[in-house]
Amino acid sequence: MDHPVSRSRPARPRATLLSLSQTAGVSISTVSRALRGDTRISPATRRRISALAAEAGYAPDTLARTLLGGRSGLIGLVLGPMRNPFYPALLEELVAQAADRGLRLLILHAGEGSMEERTAQALLGYRVDGCIVTSAVLPSRVTAICAENAVPLVMVNRVARDHGTAVSCDNAEGGARLAGLLLAAGHRRFAVVGGHADTSTSQDRERGFATRLAEAGHGLACRFDGGSTREGGWAAGLRIAALPPEARPDAVFAVSDGMAMGLIDALRSAAIPVGMTEGISVVGFDGVATALHPPYELTTIVVPVPALVRRGLDLLLARVTEPDAPDELVTLRGELHPGRSARLPAMLEGA
Amino acid sequence: MDHPVSRSRPARPRATLLSLSQTAGVSISTVSRALRGDTRISPATRRRISALAAEAGYAPDTLARTLLGGRSGLIGLVLGPMRNPFYPALLEELVAQAADRGLRLLILHAGEGSMEERTAQALLGYRVDGCIVTSAVLPSRVTAICAENAVPLVMVNRVARDHGTAVSCDNAEGGARLAGLLLAAGHRRFAVVGGHADTSTSQDRERGFATRLAEAGHGLACRFDGGSTREGGWAAGLRIAALPPEARPDAVFAVSDGMAMGLIDALRSAAIPVGMTEGISVVGFDGVATALHPPYELTTIVVPVPALVRRGLDLLLARVTEPDAPDELVTLRGELHPGRSARLPAMLEGA
DNA sequence: ACGGGCCGCGCAAACCTTTGAACAAAACTC
DNA sequence: GAGTTTTGTTCAAAGGTTTGCGCGGCCCGT
Numbered sequence: 001m002d003h004p005v006s007r008s009r010p011a012r013p014r015a016t017l018l019s020l021s022q023t024a025g026v027s028i029s030t031v032s033r034a035l036r037g038d039t040r041i042s043p044a045t046r047r048r049i050s051a052l053a054a055e056a057g058y059a060p061d062t063l064a065r066t067l068l069g070g071r072s073g074l075i076g077l078v079l080g081p082m083r084n085p086f087y088p089a090l091l092e093e094l095v096a097q098a099a100d101r102g103l104r105l106l107i108l109h110a111g112e113g114s115m116e117e118r119t120a121q122a123l124l125g126y127r128v129d130g131c132i133v134t135s136a137v138l139p140s141r142v143t144a145i146c147a148e149n150a151v152p153l154v155m156v157n158r159v160a161r162d163h164g165t166a167v168s169c170d171n172a173e174g175g176a177r178l179a180g181l182l183l184a185a186g187h188r189r190f191a192v193v194g195g196h197a198d199t200s201t202s203q204d205r206e207r208g209f210a211t212r213l214a215e216a217g218h219g220l221a222c223r224f225d226g227g228s229t230r231e232g233g234w235a236a237g238l239r240i241a242a243l244p245p246e247a248r249p250d251a252v253f254a255v256s257d258g259m260a261m262g263l264i265d266a267l268r269s270a271a272i273p274v275g276m277t278e279g280i281s282v283v284g285f286d287g288v289a290t291a292l293h294p295p296y297e298l299t300t301i302v303v304p305v306p307a308l309v310r311r312g313l314d315l316l317l318a319r320v321t322e323p324d325a326p327d328e329l330v331t332l333r334g335e336l337h338p339g340r341s342a343r344l345p346a347m348l349e350g351a
Numbered sequence: 352m353d354h355p356v357s358r359s360r361p362a363r364p365r366a367t368l369l370s371l372s373q374t375a376g377v378s379i380s381t382v383s384r385a386l387r388g389d390t391r392i393s394p395a396t397r398r399r400i401s402a403l404a405a406e407a408g409y410a411p412d413t414l415a416r417t418l419l420g421g422r423s424g425l426i427g428l429v430l431g432p433m434r435n436p437f438y439p440a441l442l443e444e445l446v447a448q449a450a451d452r453g454l455r456l457l458i459l460h461a462g463e464g465s466m467e468e469r470t471a472q473a474l475l476g477y478r479v480d481g482c483i484v485t486s487a488v489l490p491s492r493v494t495a496i497c498a499e500n501a502v503p504l505v506m507v508n509r510v511a512r513d514h515g516t517a518v519s520c521d522n523a524e525g526g527a528r529l530a531g532l533l534l535a536a537g538h539r540r541f542a543v544v545g546g547h548a549d550t551s552t553s554q555d556r557e558r559g560f561a562t563r564l565a566e567a568g569h570g571l572a573c574r575f576d577g578g579s580t581r582e583g584g585w586a587a588g589l590r591i592a593a594l595p596p597e598a599r600p601d602a603v604f605a606v607s608d609g610m611a612m613g614l615i616d617a618l619r620s621a622a623i624p625v626g627m628t629e630g631i632s633v634v635g636f637d638g639v640a641t642a643l644h645p646p647y648e649l650t651t652i653v654v655p656v657p658a659l660v661r662r663g664l665d666l667l668l669a670r671v672t673e674p675d676a677p678d679e680l681v682t683l684r685g686e687l688h689p690g691r692s693a694r695l696p697a698m699l700e701g702a
Numbered sequence: 703a704c705g706g707g708c709c710g711c712g713c714a715a716a717c718c719t720t721t722g723a724a725c726a727a728a729a730c731t732c
Numbered sequence: 733g734a735g736t737t738t739t740g741t742t743c744a745a746a747g748g749t750t751t752g753c754g755c756g757g758c759c760c761g762t
Contacts, residue, residue, distance in 0.1 A: 014475075014500070016718065027742050032720065042740065057499060059475035063414040063423070064718035067747045072414070074457075074477075082443045083640060088433035095430075095461040104473050105458040106425075110446040122455050124365075124410035126425075148408065149365070230641055265646045289434060290581055295616045367748060378712045383750065393710060415748035418717045 015058035023056075024049055035060070066127055071320065075103050076128040076151075078142055079110040080135035084228060084258050085288045086303070090134060090157065093309045101313060103129075108142065115141040124149060130316045132156055152319035156312040157303070159200040159329065165319065167311045167330040171201055171285070174301035174334045175208030175253070178283045181299075181336075182251045183213070184345040187281060189221040191249035193236045193259050195228035202228065205255040205285050221249045226259040233259030237266025240280075248272075251281040251342065257291040260284030260298055264341065274341055281342035285334075292337060299342040301334035308332060366407035374407075375400055386411070417478055422671065426454050427479040427502075429493055430461040431486035435579060435609050436639045437654070441485060441508065444660045452664060454480075459493065466492040475500060481667045483507055503670035507663040508654070510551040510680065516670065518662045518681040522552055522636070525652035525685045526559030526604070529634045532687075533602045534564070535696040538632060540572040542600035544587045544610050546579035553579065556606040556636050572600045577610040584610030588617025591631075599623075602632040602693065608642040611635030611649055615692065625692055632693035636685075643688060650693040652685035659683060 013019075021028045026045070034041045034049040035058075041049075066072040075098060080087045098105055106126055108119050112135075123131070123145055130152040131142060143164070146153040155166035182190065190213055195202030210220060224239060226232030233254055240248055240263075254260035264274050264282055273279030284291060287302025311330050319325050338344055364370075372379045377396070385392045385400040386409075417423040426449060431438045449456055457477055459470050463486075474482070474496055481503040482493060494515070497504040506517035533541065541564055546553030561571060575590060577583030584605055591599055591614075605611035615625050615633055624630030635642060638653025662681050670676050689695055 017720095018718080028719085029721080029743080030741055033741090036720090040740065045740080057475075059472045061418075061478070061718050062473075062476035063417050063478060064747090065720070066414050067412075067418065067718080067749095068720050069747070070720080077458075079446075082439035085436065085439075088436075088439045092433045092462045095458050096464060099460075099467065099469060102469065104477070107428075107446050107456040107458065109450075111443045113447060116450065118450060118453065121410045122413075124408075125413035126455070127412070127414060231644060234645065269646050293582060294585060295620050368750095369748075379749085380713080380751080381711055383748095384711085387750090391710065396710080412748050415717085416750075418719095418748080419750050420717065421750080 015053070015056035016061070020049065020052055020056060020058060024052055071129045072127045073103055074106045074126055074128045075316070076108045076123050076126075076131040076142075077105045078108050078131065078133040078135055081112050081228070082110060083230075084256065085290060086157075086256070086258070086286045087134060089288065090305055090309070093305050094132070094156075094312075097306075097309050097313055101317070103313075105132075109135075120145045123151065129320050130154065132312060132316060133158065150323055152316055152323065154312050154316040154319070156308060157201060159204070161200070163327050165315050165328045167308055167315060167332070168201065169301070169303040169308065169334045170331045171204035172208030172211075173331075174285060175205040175210075175255075176212035177336060178253055178285070178299075178301065179209045179212035179216075181344055182253075182281060182283065182342065183216050183218070185281070185343045187251035187343070188218070189249040189251070190218065191222045191224065191240065191252045192220055193224045193226040193233055193252060193254040193263060195226060195255045195259065197225075199228070202255050206253075209253050209255075221247075226254060226256075226262075228256055228259065230258045230262035233262025234266045235262075237263040238270065241267055241270035241272055249280065251283070254282065254284050257284040257286040257288045257298060257300055260300070260341075261291055261296055264296055264298075276340050276343045283342050287334070287337060292339065297339040297341055298337075299339040299344065300337050302337050303334050304332050366404070366409035367412070371400065371403055371407060371409060375403055422480045423478045424454055425457045425477055425479045426667070427459045427474050427477075427482040427493075428456045429459050429482065429484040429486055432463050432579070433461060434581075435607065436641060437508075437607065437609070437637045438485060440639065441656055441660070444656050445483070445507075445663075448657075448660050448664055452668070454664075456483075460486075471496045474502065480671050481505065483663060483667060484509065501674055503667055503674065505663050505667040505670070507659060508552060510555070512551070514678050516666050516679045518659055518666060518683070519552070520652070520654040520659065520685045521682045522555035523559030523562075524682075525636060526556040526561075526606075527563035528687060529604055529636070529650075529652065530560045530563035530567075532695055533604075533632060533634065533693065534567050534569070536632070536694045538602035538694070539569070540600045540602070541569065542573045542575065542591065542603045543571055544575045544577040544584055544603060544605040544614060546577060546606045546610065548576075550579070553606050557604075560604050560606075572598075577605060577607075577613075579607055579610065581609045581613035584613030585617045586613075588614040589621065592618055592621035592623055600631065602634070605633065605635050608635040608637040608639045608649060608651055611651070611692075612642055612647055615647055615649075627691050627694045634693050638685070638688060643690065648690040648692055649688075650690040650695065651688050653688050654685050655683050 017028045017031050021031045031049055034046045035053055095105060108122055109115055131146050133155045134157055157168050159166045159168050192206055194206050224236035226236050254263050260282055267274050274282050284298045284300040287300055291298040315328060368379045368382050372382045382400055385397045386404055446456060459473055460466055482497050484506045485508055508519050510517045510519050543557055545557050575587035577587050605614050611633055618625050625633050635649045635651040638651055642649040666679060
């Protein structure tokens with residue numbers, strides 16, 4: 001009566017090359033070669049051992065394999081703040097594509113908390129083949145450790161300030177494109193809702209936008225700090241709504257879709273219409289699913305997440321096999337999604 | 352001119368017990384014991400070796416340690432659909448709390464795609480100490496593998512149908528509580544927007560709600576399938592708006608906050624007010640951050656995510672050390688968040 | 703002065719897989 | 733039929749860590 005209902009507990013002691021070799025009556029190395037498809041082993045033996053392995057539920061011990069100097073198949077992952085809906089989408093794509101390449105993701109860090117010492121221990125202790133960083137807020141620690149220990153590192157959706165390998169959307173171009181469209185549609189008073197001041201993504205988007213405006217002889221009527229959160233966008237919207245009507249911008253660029261949604265919510269709650277026909281035009285950047293649908297139907301630059309992830313893994317794996325490869329920056333052009341949240345030039349209205 | 356600017360590449364060959372022992376002039380085992388704080392080693396030697404290890408950037412090789420039969424410190428993770436904003440929050444909490452306990456998360460699967468054979472290989476090959484499953488849609492494969500190989504498994508925010516260990520919010524009670532509040536506030540025509548038909552979470556919430564209504568002699572005026580997505584909630588809202596006014600419900604329970612937000616968006620876009628003073632009352636379940644803020648200010652049951660994760664890890668670690676522990680179901684009561692999206696009994700209005 | 707006990711440390715095995723080298727046997731060549 | 737290649741398999745080592753056991757040296761009691 002010690003354990004009430006301990007269900008079928010085979011607890012077979014884990015199939016190993018040794019156990020398989022014993023039941024097959026051959027040596028350990030024969031089993032190993034048979035399972036890896038070595039042609040030196042006769043087809044008959046190979047088939048027999050494969051069947052045995054499948055039946056025993058054998059899975060090669062990746063740890064022992066890695067110990068031999070091989071690769072661990074582990075990618076260390078540093079995740080950005082999960083409340084930004086862009087990151088969950090990125091994560092899902094990353095998991096899927098990594099699995100397709102036989103890689104697994106080991107989460108080193110998530111969110112905005114500080115990176116503890118344990119992160120370094122994990123990075124080295126589990127012998128990750130490389131690291132992917134999607135958050136640039138506090139990467140210094142991981143970046144340093146990777147550099148010291150020759151662990152390849154690739155930033156996805158971020159660009160290192162002075163060096164490093166990264167793949168990102170062409171944020172400056174996207175910002176400029178949005179500015180050009182808004183200008184062509186006749187807007188004249190522009191506002192920006194910025195994100196984290198210390199992330200390259202936000203900086204580049206805002207800079208591209210402002211530069212394009214300046215080229216056309218325009219400036220920013222006002223600028224708000226949205227902190228990359230939906231709540232920040234909401235707060236910015238309230239402040240815009242509180243302006244006297246003649247001081248309000250007629251076009252607002254929120255540098256991330258999350259902020260754009262909060263912004264639209266705030267404007268509408270203040271009875272200020274947002275859209276292509278009347279009121280204020282709002283554009284965003286990211287292309288998160290929720291923003292593309294009603295009630296937002298946001299005009300935004302869609303970051304090509306699948307391609308971003310694909311190129312990121314390409315770059316990382318290339319550096320796993322060739323550690324001396326020079327730093328590389330890959331920039332992918334985003335696609336404009338013309339929604340109903342902004343007045344656009346006539347040429348686009350049909351699309 | 353082969354590699355343009357290959358920065359400082361120390362590529363020191365990875366500090367190991369052997370390398371440390373050589374520089375320290377002692378044996379490997381002494382270094383091992385010194386670093387683990389074994390009192391048999393003299394304090395002086397311990398300090399000296401610790402300093403050496405820190406300087407060399409030594410990190411114990413977890414793989415080799417695990418090979419000895421110890422624990423890997425790895426928790427396999429099966430994630431639910433990331434587009435539901437509840438999961439990113441759960442993930443962030445999970446990463447933080449796991450790190451606090453010295454554990455790392457290895458992502459086995461994310462999203463709704465089917466579970467491939469590689470998942471099994473990873474689960475066994477990396478010798479995960481246990482698994483946490485937050486998605487019950489396709490767990491059969493992982494559940495079976497864990498059961499066969501005596502790998503502890505805990506479901507978080509899910510309940511297994513017939514057996515297994517799980518920790519979840521008291522979904523039925525929460526649903527019933529919401530029903531009771533809506534009844535007490537005088538609502539009479541009720542609707543439900545359901546989620547995935549095959550997840551225990553959605554089922555229990557809906558069942559609790561309907562049961563409590565039935566006890567009071569009421570039924571459901573209508574029911575919609577929201578598919579656990581925001582878009583599904585939006586679609587349900589449009590269908591409600593399309594009903595003739597006298598056929599519309601005066602209270603709607605969306606079994607997840609994401610659907611509730613879509614629902615509110617749709618009702619408002621159809622000029623049907625939602626809120627505590629007029630129009631339709633909407634309540635949700637989860638307590639995701641966005642839903643608690645304007646413009647939703649949703650009345651919802653907040654799932655206690657930190658406690659959920661804490662108990663989940665408790666249960667998992669208990670089963671790592673004691674594999675024969677019987678199945679256990681832990682249910683945590685959610686907290687009512689009285690927002691402005693629903694008319695509530697007067698006793699709550701002051702709160 | 704000598705033996706017992708303790709203190710600090712080293713030896714070696716074990717964990718599991720991969721792989722180059724070696725080895726035996728069978729199938730060729732002439 | 734002897735030499736040579738091919739074929740099928742085994743041996744052994746390596747990789748980094750943990751740990752039971754053993755071994756010297758020192759202190760203390762007598």
